Structures are given as structure tokens and as C-alpha cells.
Amino acid sequence: MAPLRVGVVGASGTSGAVAARLVAAHPRMVLAFATSDARTGESVAATLGMRLANDVRFAPNAAAVDHAGACDAVLLATPADVSMRLVPAFVDASKQVVDLSGAFRLEAKEYPRWYAMEHTAPALLARAHYGLPELFGAPPGGSFVANPGCYPTAALLALAPLVREGLVETTGIVVDAKSGVTGAGRQSGDAYSFLAVDGDVRAYKVLAHQHTPEVERALSRVASAARVTFTAHLLPVPRGLLATCYARPRSGATRERIQSCLVEAYGRSAFVRVVPPGDVRLSGAVGTNLALVGAAADGDVVVAIGAIDNLLKGAAGQAVQNLNLMNGWDEALGLEHLQRFAA
């Protein structure tokens, strides 16, 4: 069978480069084209440090649509405003689309506040499938994928089963998240120099992070309207993300019930592993598409913790997982070997 021809838009950025490598190494995909405004004209193989069957050069992002005819699917690792401009053409052309930006994760009316812009393609929002397969399944026919944010992925995998089963209150939830520098948004400038980051930790975008409504919206799909406080912190590590989540227990939310809820939710999952809460750590997830989750409870609180690699399960890995599912393949295809070499 012919391999799936996949284009990657924004393929020299942090997530985009990982996505391009995963596609190129995937047993049933081939890298059809790659775009990058920063690297236009350069060799993709040389930039990514890998061998390609057919070496290609980066096109500019704006030229991505010109390549639509040469691909079956496209992954966009671009800023939200760029994705809003580019996604419609690929959807219209009936290509498989996975957008890694936040452009299609919220309702149109939320964009001015959280992304500081009007949504320019609101009609498409209804067709976007929020691509967290362990919670929301495979993308249905006719949909395209809004690939979840890194923080929401970790927080939702830890919390959502407990919310769905009614074990915790849906208001007053706190998500205290910590991420390495590749997960902290824009990474150039003095704020991300070695001197500024090494030995330091700080919160950022306090009470103003755009992943807050994303977590609330996703939790609200599994229960009633959820209210979440979200704080992001910058860690002196290159990769990995930990989300420590707090919720008030409902009656019956014993430690045992909490634990069995997670085990039932993920017992057959290819990528989510339920471990004791003190074993949920960056080092168990970094370099893999795994998510580690664990929880504890006493009478006052339920603590649920999730850890992922922000570039894999939190971005490019999950995008490939979604693309696998769109094609009816094993969701772990091209991803499972990562964990063999992570440590």
C-alpha cells in the first residue's frame, strides 16, 4: 500500500521539527513537503540531521497550500494566527489535517481574550475534533484535529476520568503545572538564556494563560461546567512537563476508588501508565509518547498528577497518534519504539 504523504508546516520550530522526524521515520508515512519561514531554501535532511528518501528543501509557510496536491495529510506546527489562515484550504481540499496550534481548540468568542485576536475562520470550529484520543476517541469522519496543548494534555489525562465519574467537584479545581523551556512558549531572548533559567524557577502568565479555558472546556465535556485555576511555571530542564492537580472530593472518593478509576480508564491504553503519585516524574516520560498519571486523596482533597514530554505526547507525538487513528491504524505506529531508547 502506498505510504501516506504528509506535509509538515512550520517544520523547523521546536515541535515542528520533532513532527517532521516522526513522519520521516514512520513505517507508513513519507514526508511529502516541509515549510519553514526561518529556513526557506535549506535542506530539510540537513536541518533535521536525518536521512530522507527524497530530500526536500523548506518552502515558505505561505506556500504550504500550493503543496496540497502533493499530500494526503498535513501537520501544522505554526502560531495560531498562521493556522487560522492555512487550515481552511487544507480542509476544503479534503486533506487530513492536524493543527498543533491553539487556533481551533476554543469557541470563537474566547479568542479575543485568550489569544488577543478575532478568530478568522469561525465556521470551521464546529468541525474541529479535540484530539486527546484516550479521552475523546478517534477523530470522526469529516473532522479535522485540533491537537491539544501540552499543559491540557497532562492535566486532563490526570483529572478527566475523576471528573467524568463524579468523584470530584467540577469547580475550584487547581492545576499547578511546571514545564521545561521547550514548553514555555517563545524561547528566544534573555529570559531563556542559560544564565536566566539555570537554577531558577518562576511562574509566568499568572491567571492569564490561554490553556485555562482549554482545560475548562475539555472538562466540561465530560461533566458539568468546570472551573479551573491554572498556573504555569518555567523549570530549568529542556523537556518535560508535570501538572499537579487539586480538586475537592465528592462522597465516595476514597483513595482506592480514585486509583481504580484511573486504572479502569487507562488499563488498555498504549500510552498512559498509572503509577503511584510520587513516581509521576519527568524522567519517566521524556523522550517517549507516554503519559504517567497518579493520584492520592484524603477527606479534603484529591491530588492527581500527570507527566508527559511536552514535545511528544504534548505536541508532535500526539499529532502522529491522531493521524494514525484517522487512517485506521494502530495508534502507536511509529511511536512505540521511542520508549525503548528514552532512558
Added chain:
Amino acid sequence: MAPLRVGVVGASGTSGAVAARLVAAHPRMVLAFATSDARTGESVAATLGMRLANDVRFAPNAAAVDHAGACDAVLLATPADVSMRLVPAFVDASKQVVDLSGAFRLEAKEYPRWYAMEHTAPALLARAHYGLPELFGAPPGGSFVANPGCYPTAALLALAPLVREGLVETTGIVVDAKSGVTGAGRQSGDAYSFLAVDGDVRAYKVLAHQHTPEVERALSRVASAARVTFTAHLLPVPRGLLATCYARPRSGATRERIQSCLVEAYGRSAFVRVVPPGDVRLSGAVGTNLALVGAAADGDVVVAIGAIDNLLKGAAGQAVQNLNLMNGWDEALGLEHLQRFAA
């Protein structure tokens, strides 16, 4: 005036060594004796890497009481069970005592649960002053000082003014704290090797950390009975501690009111600085006796963040600050110069 003769018990441990250095460099103190079970017989000056007017050798901890006659004050940087055994003799001898352990911070009945032992000197608990000067003032006559834990110091400095003024609810408080390895308790063994710590973050003692009741008890002194969920995380940094605290706002808890509450509480403080919440960071506190605090609020939550150096404001620096106050001196004596060279 003759300098204050200060003995340091447990002076080769992480906090104890810092305490001994601060004493030896203090303009009105002299290091009278130093004990260490691990270094008995070795030169204090050589071990600490500093010059001493009169070099002394480490005595064993158990011999500390024999040196009571040669000192005016004693700092104990020992495990809680050792402090319980040694403190009574120094108190009985009317020495100034600052105990850095958790031995005298809680009620007697709480020790079996949180410290896994019966309290062996419960009669002394009533005379212990919880030594967080910015909140609870100078130690009164006849008291000795229970020096606060590192996590409680950071959390209380950020939260307590808001609780005291009734701006937040006293139940459902969450303290999500992160500390470098010197603040994470016992530090030897594979769990603290470079390979285990570098690049990693994890929670520990989830819902079982002994600083939970300490924070609750201190908050309950400034308002009604407080309930706190506390989680500690281990960071890949040597020093520094950040506590991100969440509480539900009461009416009137606007962002402006929260801010002015902190500014009023600490406007004349030598060591606490109120900054925007995103500027509360390890790097601003490490190497100094400073605490940085900042807060934000929306309708659902108040977020208050505190940062300290766990070995200084979180341990030895605060102990010297308490000793200064017991002697009627400027609380910053021997401490203020630290911040000149920290960065």
C-alpha cells in the same frame, strides 16, 4: 560589649554549617562551640572553609549540653528527636535557644502522625515561640524559638497577611511548593544522585508531608481554623524554594486590595519584598535572607507566591534573625550583606 557566645549543634549538616558560618561572621556573635556526630574531632574552621578567631574542633552532639556553661545562646540544627532530647537542658539553663528542627512547632498530639514518634518534652511546647518575625514578632521573654520550616516560611509569608485580613477563605487552601535538593530532607542515596535529579521533577510525600499541620497551625493563629493541602516537589537546583498558594477569595478581594494588603504588611520589612507574581523567583532570593512575595486574583481564586533560600530565610538565616531579636538588636545584623553578593 562582650560578643554573644553562640554554640551550634549539628554544625556540619546542610543548615547547621550555614548557621555556623553566619555566627562566625556576625559582628556581635562568636562561635562558642560546634558539634557534629559525623565530624567529631575535626577542625571546624577547616570543615567550614573559613577562618575562626579561636579554632575549635567538633564535639559529638550528645556533648553539647556539657558546653552550656561556655555559651549564651545555642542554635540546634538537628533532627527532631535529637532536638527534643537536647533543648530542655539549654532552656533549663536559661540559655537563648533557637531550634531549627520541627520538634517544637506542633502540638504534642500531632507528633505520632507527622513525625512518627511521641513527643518526649511536651511540657516545653507552651514556651516555644514560632519564630517567623514578620508575622509573629520578636520572641517574648521566657520563650525559646521554634524556627519555622522552609516550606511554611515561604507559604506563610505569601498567604498569612491575606488570611489575617479576611481576604480569603481559610479552608480549601492549596500550597504547591517546589524546592531544590537541600530543602528536600535527607539528601544522600541514589534518589539524590545527579542522574536521578538532573532534568527531573517529581512530587514527594504526597498528602503526608509534616509541614502541612505546621502551615495550618500558623494560619489558624491569624484567623479561624485553616485547612491546607500541601504538596512538595523536588527541583533540579541546589538551593531555593517556591511556594505557589491558592485560596478562594472573599468579597472585596480585588487584585488591588490583595496587593495593598501585602504592601502594608511588608512595607517596612527588612527582608520581605513585594513584587509582581511573575517576578517571585528562586534567583531573586537564593544566597540572601530575602523573601519575595507577590499575588494575583480574579473572581475565582487568589494566587499568592513566595520564594526564599531554603537554607537562609528558610533555616539558618531566620535563626540568626531570631537571635538578633532576642538580644534587642537590628534583625538584619549579620545578614544584610548577604544580598550584596548573592547575584
Added chain:
Amino acid sequence: MAPLRVGVVGASGTSGAVAARLVAAHPRMVLAFATSDARTGESVAATLGMRLANDVRFAPNAAAVDHAGACDAVLLATPADVSMRLVPAFVDASKQVVDLSGAFRLEAKEYPRWYAMEHTAPALLARAHYGLPELFGAPPGGSFVANPGCYPTAALLALAPLVREGLVETTGIVVDAKSGVTGAGRQSGDAYSFLAVDGDVRAYKVLAHQHTPEVERALSRVASAARVTFTAHLLPVPRGLLATCYARPRSGATRERIQSCLVEAYGRSAFVRVVPPGDVRLSGAVGTNLALVGAAADGDVVVAIGAIDNLLKGAAGQAVQNLNLMNGWDEALGLEHLQRFAA
């Protein structure tokens, strides 16, 4: 064709665990057995965090020989004294053997000085092939492989082509090497704690490191008797090794000639890449079986620099490369994909 059944002795150690993972993921190998004194009885799959076709449990190292009948080849990642005891039985049984220790890299008379013991299997030394394929080719029939040390691998790949072509003097060579903690020998104890390693750099075993005679012996094979000064330093990084080598130029050793010598030596190599000397860096090699080499020269000196991942090209990766060659396969089989995901 039936897969090669490979046993790994010492499979829970730093190098041994990587070797076991590489074998288990290799397209033409299967993990036949795995031994570990520290993990005897535990599940290999669980310990290594990977799925195995047939899960096995760790046997004790001493029982390795009992499994000889169930394997075609064996990789030993054991201390030199253990390898001396175990290798003879596997060689006698005509198994393919790759020993990762230093047990078979020197002459018998050198072991008392550099390894503090008499060699217990000196008759086998003549059959040991020093397995650095880029310099010494595939293991000949009837041989077994003494897999090179991590420091010698990096230093020799950078230096040996220049020595072989007579471009530098063979005496007065200096190798100043720097390695992350996994390359620095025994890694437990306070000397390898996060507090001791983070932010620090130091030399160790100054003028007494056992890799000195190994480099000298290997260089002497490509030219006349070489004399090398070798110094190892411990870096605050988990993996990776850089060897900066200095040699006096012979006439004709221009910068151009030096460069072309390296390019000719490695132009068709699967794993060695010639780059400018400032681009030889840990980050280009870690996570892969690659070696980066580069050189510069002026009238006084030739500087040649090599970088590898000490656990892959410096240990387990090179061991699998050697095993591939012993079986007549592409030397990169099971190794080339590593570089796709390294960054």
C-alpha cells in the same frame, strides 16, 4: 532466518541496560537472557521499561555460563575481573563474544598497574580483537571483541588517522577529556550526588587513568610507539564525552591536509562525521551512535577533537556495531534510527 539469540551479562548497569534495550529492539536479534546481581529475579521488561516478546527474569551474573547453550552471542557489561572469569567459557563454547570491560584491551603485564590485579585469563588476550571498526575493521574469524573504552573511542577517532598518516609526532600527545557522570566510572556515593556534581567540574585519576595505556596501545598499532598523557574530567551532564587532543605537527601538517586526512578516513563511515572543531559538541552526539570529529592546526600544534555518547558509541552502541559486523550485517543495523530521535 532465525534471529541471533543474544545474552547480556550485567544488564541492569548503566551500559548493560542500554545494551539490552538495543538488542531487544534490533531487527535481527532477540534477547536470549539477561543477568544482574543487583536485580536477580526481577522482570527484565519492567526494569528496562520496555516490552519483550518473551519476558525473562534476571539471573545472577555467575549463572550466565549456564545459559550459554541458549544463546548465539553474549555481551558482557561487567567489571573487568568478572569479565576475566566469564569470557573464557563463552569463547570456549564458540559463542560470539563482545566484552565491554577493560579485561581484554591491554597486555597481561599492564593489568597489575592499571587495573590493580593480575590477569586471570592471559592466554585469551591474543584472540581479543580491539573493536573500533572505523580504525581496525570487522572482527576476524576466531576472535572475540574487546569493546573499546569510552574515552579511547573518542580520542582515537579524532587522532588515529592523523597519527597513521604521519602528520603528527607520536610522542608528547595530550588527551584532555571531559565526560558526563555516566562515563565517570562508579556513580554512587556522595561524590556523584546532585549537590556535588551540579555547577562543578574537576579532574579525576590524574596521571593514573587506565585508559592511558589503552590509547597508547591503539595508537602504536597505526604508527610507532606512541606516548600519551591522558586526563579525565567530570562534567555536570548525564551523558556525553568530549576529548580534546593535542599533538605536535610534522612537516606538511597544514590545516588543509589535516582536514582532508579526516575526511578521507571517514568519508564513507556510517557513524563518524567530520565537522569544524567548534561544532564537535556533546549535543550532536548524545542519544546516537555517532562520533563527531574535527581538527585545526597551526605551526605549533594540531588540535583534534572528538565527541560521542559514552553509553552508545562509547559502549553499548559500539558493541552492537561489532556484533553486526561479526554476523556480516550492515554495521548500522539497529543503530541508525537512534539519530532520528536524538534531538
Added chain:
Amino acid sequence: MAPLRVGVVGASGTSGAVAARLVAAHPRMVLAFATSDARTGESVAATLGMRLANDVRFAPNAAAVDHAGACDAVLLATPADVSMRLVPAFVDASKQVVDLSGAFRLEAKEYPRWYAMEHTAPALLARAHYGLPELFGAPPGGSFVANPGCYPTAALLALAPLVREGLVETTGIVVDAKSGVTGAGRQSGDAYSFLAVDGDVRAYKVLAHQHTPEVERALSRVASAARVTFTAHLLPVPRGLLATCYARPRSGATRERIQSCLVEAYGRSAFVRVVPPGDVRLSGAVGTNLALVGAAADGDVVVAIGAIDNLLKGAAGQAVQNLNLMNGWDEALGLEHLQRFAA
């Protein structure tokens, strides 16, 4: 006695900020003015995070000379070209001058090659005293101080006594140096981001570093013409520098003789400590004005290692030490307390 009024030019840079803090905290100095092109108009106290008796605002560097009348001495922490322009006016005005740049360390004819410019004040070179007090004593009357580079300071302290006593050959010397990011020159840009530096090590300016002729020139003052190969490496640490030096022994250069040579050279030194070579490490020097040196020897080579804090003994600390000596004070004034709090 009136305190020495000291101006600091370039006082918001990495070295300049440390110099300004040392001056402000010095018992016999007062910060007379501070300049900074990047921070012109901002509060010096706020920028440096310290309290000043008389707060001042940063003037632009070009205005430094206008402040000459208000100072007795000036420290310049400016690029070499800026120092060339500014130093003459201060020397002409008979101010005490310590220049931390490389502007006055070499001969005029060397500047085009190593600093890519013609020297614009060559007449002053003869009056510059190379300010490494342990080797070249106090600045003589009528001189001003060319404060040594960080790498030369560490290398010379380790090597020069051995060269001076004729224990090693003066040609074929190798200095392999490693420094944290504050010592590696310009520190902004992607090359110094956390992602680029953490976990990595690389050489830079191979065979082209401007500290090469500086070391050669200084060594040539204590013996005959010296020839040195110098390589700098960038370490993933914020501060600290290690120089591993290799030289060929002359007859009589036994390990004991080498050791006694260093002990004799530094036995009464306030800042240089002779330790075993494996104990020469960043962590023993960082945060202090100390230099650690140690050496080993066999028949083929002498290895001498030096470690310093590049911002203190390698820059601002040594500048204050030189200023102390110019005023006839104890060289350790205002510096000795640093080591009390370093660890």
C-alpha cells in the same frame, strides 16, 4: 580617613556589576559614579539590588570622563575598544585606573591579529602593569593596572611558578581551559540559550583565542620565550573556570619538587590555595576570590590545574585586590568575607 571614591565604567555588565557591588560594600571605598550604556538613567541601587549610601543613576559610558573630578579611582569593565578610548583621560588626570578589558595587556603590534583592531593608545602600554599580584606584585607608582583575563589568571597561577623555577620546558605548553557561560565572552543570542548550553560542552575560538598571547607574554616574563597552545571550552554552569595545563618536565621535576614549588610560591598567599590536583574544582572557588591550584607529574609530563571564579579572581575581585594594593592596604580588604558565604 576619607573613603576612596571609585567610579565603575560599564557597571551593568556581568563583571562590571560585580565590581560595583564589591566597591559599594568595601570598608574603605565608596561608589562615586557608575556608567552603563544599556541602563543610562536607571537607579544603580535598584539595578544591582543593593542599598547605596547615596543612590546614583547610570551615566552613559562616554560621560565617564566628565566624572573624573569626582573620583580618586576608576574601574573599567568595558570592551577593549572602549577602554582604549577612555583610559588615557583618567591616566592623564592621575587617577588610579584598573582596566578589566584586554586593551592594555599585549604589545601594540599584536592587537590587529588578536583583537581585530589597531591600538589607539599605544603610548600608554608601557605604563600598564599586568595586575596578577601573586606573580607580579603590587602596581608600582606611576602605573595603571591592566587586569588579567580570566583564563590567563587561572593558567598562570598554576603554571608560572613551575616555569619560573625552570621545572618545565617553556615551549609546547598546552592550556586546556573550561569556563561557565559568564566567562565565555558575549552571552546573548541563541548560542547562550538554556537549550543550547544545558547538557552540552564544546570548544570555541579554537587556535584563535586572544588569551593565547596574554599567557605567552606573562610566562615569558618569568622565563625565556614561552609558547602556549590554548583552548577554551564552554561549560553548562553559570560561573567558574578550570584550566588544565600540560608541560614537559625538565630534569629534577619530581612530583615532590613540583608540589613544594607551588607551596613555596603561595604559602603566604591570601587567595591561592595549593591542594591535590583532583581537589582543584569549580565548587571550591566559585563565589570567592580564591584560586585553587594543584599539580602532578610523571616522567613525561607535568599537569598543573587551576580553578577560579571567573567574575571574582578572574575579573572584579582581582580588580579590587589591585586597587587595595595601589592604596597600600591589605590586598584582601573587602574580599575575604566572600569565602565565608560561598558554600
